[in-house]
Amino acid sequence: SQTIHQWPATLVQPVGSPLSLECTVEGTSNPNLYWYRQAAGRGLQLLFYSVGIGQISSEVPQNLSASRPQDRQFILSSKKLLLSDSGFYLCAWSATSDQETQYFGPGTRLLVL
Amino acid sequence: GENVEQHPSTLSVQEGDSAVIKCTYSDSASNYFPWYKQELGKGPQLIIDIRSNVGEKKDQRIAVTLNKTAKHFSLHITETQPEDSAVYFCAAGNYGQNFVFGPGTRLSVLP
Numbered sequence: 547s548q549t550i551h552q553w554p555a556t557l558v559q560p561v562g563s564p565l566s567l568e569c570t571v572e573g574t575s576n577p578n579l580y581w582y583r584q585a586a587g588r589g590l591q592l593l594f595y596s597v598g599i600g601q602i603s604s605e606v607p608q609n610l611s612a613s614r615p616q617d618r619q620f621i622l623s624s625k626k627l628l629l630s631d632s633g634f635y636l637c638a639w640s641a642t643s644d645q646e647t648q649y650f651g652p653g654t655r656l657l658v659l
Numbered sequence: 660g661e662n663v664e665q666h667p668s669t670l671s672v673q674e675g676d677s678a679v680i681k682c683t684y685s686d687s688a689s690n691y692f693p694w695y696k697q698e699l700g701k702g703p704q705l706i707i708d709i710r711s712n713v714g715e716k717k718d719q720r721i722a723v724t725l726n727k728t729a730k731h732f733s734l735h736i737t738e739t740q741p742e743d744s745a746v747y748f749c750a751a752g753n754y755g756q757n758f759v760f761g762p763g764t765r766l767s768v769l770p
Contacts, residue, residue, distance in 0.1 A: 636702050638702075647705065648705075652702050653702045
């Protein structure tokens, strides 16, 4: 069966520091991968999605970036964090044969101070 | 682009009663409508979904109905239990395109 992992689970970072969040998927090949952000008590905002290695599409302009160095690895990064980057970051995957159904990871809670 | 609205934002029901959450969407091309349940501190979990060629789908105590003409779909939970307490999200999308999620409904089931 497929599983999706995210780490770290929680992170507290000072303003201006760099960020690297990692997501990996097991049990499937060539998945579509997604990064979402969820502000406290709010809905899900799609940040990036990827249909293959090195292929990244950005949904919203921001100081975050994403990379997909391997088929089942998706990384969310920032060179300098802002206070407004605080939130719950969720990675999701979907099978290329079924681009609709997305399955979410456990999330990373980021607090920027 | 697609826009999804969801109501109510909060819902409290007595244990054993039914709960209904409604969503509307704007893009008539959307043909896939999933519902997710998110417990505190966890990622959303898919609980049921429906495609536009189906008007209703049921899975034990959970059902979803879709009205494509009116562009709205609803989640129905019967015989609610305390473990149903969570935030529920609807979403709308089309094959090959990304979802748009509703803002969520916080459901509280009171014992």
